Amino acid sequence: MFTQLWDLLVAFARASNLGFGGGPAVIPLIKIEVVERYHWLTNAEFTDALAVGNALPGPIATKLAGYVGYQEAGWLGALVANIGVILPTVLAVILLAGFLMKYSNSPVLKGMLKGVRPVVVVLIAQTAFDMGKGSFPNLTTWGIALATVVSLYWLKLHPALIIVISMAFGLLVFR
Amino acid sequence: MFKKLWNLFIAFTRASNLGFGGGPALIPLVKAEAVDRYQWMDNEEFADSLAICNALPGPIATKMAAYIGYKIAGWLGAFIAIVGTVAPTVIVVVLLGSLIAKYSNSPELKAMLQAVRPVVVVLVAETAYDMGKKSFPTGSSWGIAVATVALLYLANIHPAFIIVASMLFGWVVYGRNKK
Numbered sequence: 172m173f174t175q176l177w178d179l180l181v182a183f184a185r186a187s188n189l190g191f192g193g194g195p196a197v198i199p200l201i202k203i204e205v206v207e208r209y210h211w212l213t214n215a216e217f218t219d220a221l222a223v224g225n226a227l228p229g230p231i232a233t234k235l236a237g238y239v240g241y242q243e244a245g246w247l248g249a250l251v252a253n254i255g256v257i258l259p260t261v262l263a264v265i266l267l268a269g270f271l272m273k274y275s276n277s278p279v280l281k282g283m284l285k286g287v288r289p290v291v292v293v294l295i296a297q298t299a300f301d302m303g304k305g306s307f308p309n310l311t312t313w314g315i316a317l318a319t320v321v322s323l324y325w326l327k328l329h330p331a332l333i334i335v336i337s338m339a340f341g342l343l344v345f346r
Numbered sequence: 347m348f349k350k351l352w353n354l355f356i357a358f359t360r361a362s363n364l365g366f367g368g369g370p371a372l373i374p375l376v377k378a379e380a381v382d383r384y385q386w387m388d389n390e391e392f393a394d395s396l397a398i399c400n401a402l403p404g405p406i407a408t409k410m411a412a413y414i415g416y417k418i419a420g421w422l423g424a425f426i427a428i429v430g431t432v433a434p435t436v437i438v439v440v441l442l443g444s445l446i447a448k449y450s451n452s453p454e455l456k457a458m459l460q461a462v463r464p465v466v467v468v469l470v471a472e473t474a475y476d477m478g479k480k481s482f483p484t485g486s487s488w489g490i491a492v493a494t495v496a497l498l499y500l501a502n503i504h505p506a507f508i509i510v511a512s513m514l515f516g517w518v519v520y521g522r523n524k525k
Contacts, residue, residue, distance in 0.1 A: 185506075187403065187404040187405065188403050188404060189403055189505070189506050189509050190403050190404060190405075191403050191509070192370075192477065193368065193369045193370045193405055193406035193407075194368040194369040194370070194405040194406065194407070195368045195369075195370065195473050195477070196477075197403075197404065197405060198470070199505065200505060203504075203505065215459075215463070218463050218466050218467070219446060219459050219462075219463070220443065221466050221470070222459070222462045222463065222465070222466045223439055223442050223443060223446065224439055225366075225367075225466065225469055227366075227435050227438055227439055227442075228362060228363050228364060228365050228366050228435060229362040229363060229365065229372070229407070229431065229432070229434070229435030229436075230362065230368055230369040230372065230405045230406075230407040230408060230431065230432065230435075231367075231368035231369065231405075232368070232369070232404070232405040233405060233408065233431075233432045233435070233436055234435055234436060234439040236436075237436035237437075237439050237440050237443075238439050238440060238443045241440040241443060241444065242443060242444075242447060246440070249436065249440050253432060253436060256404065256405060256408075257404075257405070257408045257428060257432065259404070260402050260403060260404030260405070260408070260409055261408055261409060261412040261424065261428065263402050264398060264399060264402055264409045264412055264413050265412055265413065265416045265421075265424060267402075268398055268413065271398040271401050271402070272394060272398060274401070275394070275397040275398050275400070275401045276397065278520075278521050278522065279517055279521040279522075280401055280521075281520070281521070282516040282517050282518075282519070282520030282521030282522070283513040283514075283516040283517050283520075283521065284400070284401070284513075284516065285483075285487070285516050285520045286490060286512045286513050286514075286515045286516020286517070286519070286520060287509055287512045287513045287516060288477070288480075288481035288487070289481050289482065289487045289488070289490040289491040289494065289512070290490060290491075290494045290505070290508050290509055290512045291477065291481070291509075292474050292477050292478040292481050292482075292491065293474075293491050293494040293495055293498070294494075294498075294505055295470060295473055295474040295477065296471065296474040296478075297498060298470055298474075299467050299468075299470040299471035299473075299474060302463070302466065302467050302470065303467045303471075305463075306463035306464050306466075306467050307464060308460070312460065312461070312463070312464045313464070315461055315464040315465060316464040316465070316467065316468050319464065319465045319468040319469070320468055323468070323469075323472060329366065330366060330367065330469055331366050333465055333469075334462055334465055334466075337461045337462045337464075337465045338458040338459075338461055338462050339458075340461050341457040341458045341459070341460055341461025341462065342454055342457050342458050342461075344457070344461070345456075345457035345458075345460050345461060346453050346454060346457040
């Protein structure tokens with residue numbers, strides 16, 4: 172039990188502290204820890220966790236930490252995983268605020284953030300690709316993907332609404 | 347003091363529970379609370395705090411909550427603002443997750459999940475596309491992207507190393523250009 176909690180803490184702290192660009196940039200790193208390193212969830216289960224997380228409001232990294240932490244070690248696991256995600260960067264922001272204020276406009280820091288951004292984009296694209304591998308077992312699922320693109324870009328539907336509609340559709344068609 | 351903490355809790359709970367799309371989607375809502383509603387800071391201070399938070403890794407919403415909460419009411423304020431941001435949605439996601447685990451063999455749930463997975467793939471791809479639009483201002487950023495793909499797929503290098511390496515590269519190449 173203790174090892175499990177420690178693993179949760181380390182996994183989520185590591186993912187959070189390497190993700191530059193807010194919660195969405197942390198998603199690929201959480202996937203690497205949860206699916207590939209510790210095998211807490213399969214690829215498909217991780218996609219489901221992300222579906223539930225995206226259907227709800229609020230930051231995404233903490234929702235994933237709660238979801239995975241709870242499945243592994245109950246409410247305590249959810250708490251510990253969230254501490255891993257939140258605590259280190261929060262301490263840094265409070266303790267280093269004066270220092271960061273001085274350097275947040277420095278060309279060096281801006282250059283570093285500019286250098287890392289394409290990497291973040293590739294990591295997120297890779298996450299979509301990996302999740303896509305198991306998510307299209309038949310033609311109808313491709314139709315759903317196409318309908319999602321149309322709803323997002325032309326109809327401007329809210330992503331949470333698209334998630335709920337697709338689940339209702341699945342209940343009617345795939346059962 | 348108690349009123350201040352209560353306001354922090356309410357402000358961050360409201361911002362968090364109205365914003366879909368992860369932390370970055372919450373920023374305008376946090377601004378509406380901190381600057382417009384409670385006037386804890388002005389526009390410029392808010393922009394500064396956002397710059398500070400963006401310089402660090404990790405989720406953005408919790409860093410903003412900590413920074414603003416600490417400014418208003420010390421460590422307790424930071425704690426309360428984070429709880430407001432995180433607790434409500436984490437509790438709901440855990441409850442939904444345990445339902446999914448419990449009914450994972452039901453055909454109804456399987457049907458719903460099969461239909462939602464393509465949606466999630468598109469949403470994540472869209473996140474990459476949106477971030478990509480802002481992230482490729484120069485040819486060398488495309489070079490970084492191509493190098494990342496090569497290192498990930500051909501060399502099987504852990505992303506941590508690629509992240510650190512790209513930041514060092516950015517320091518050397520972009521950091522000195524404009525002083």
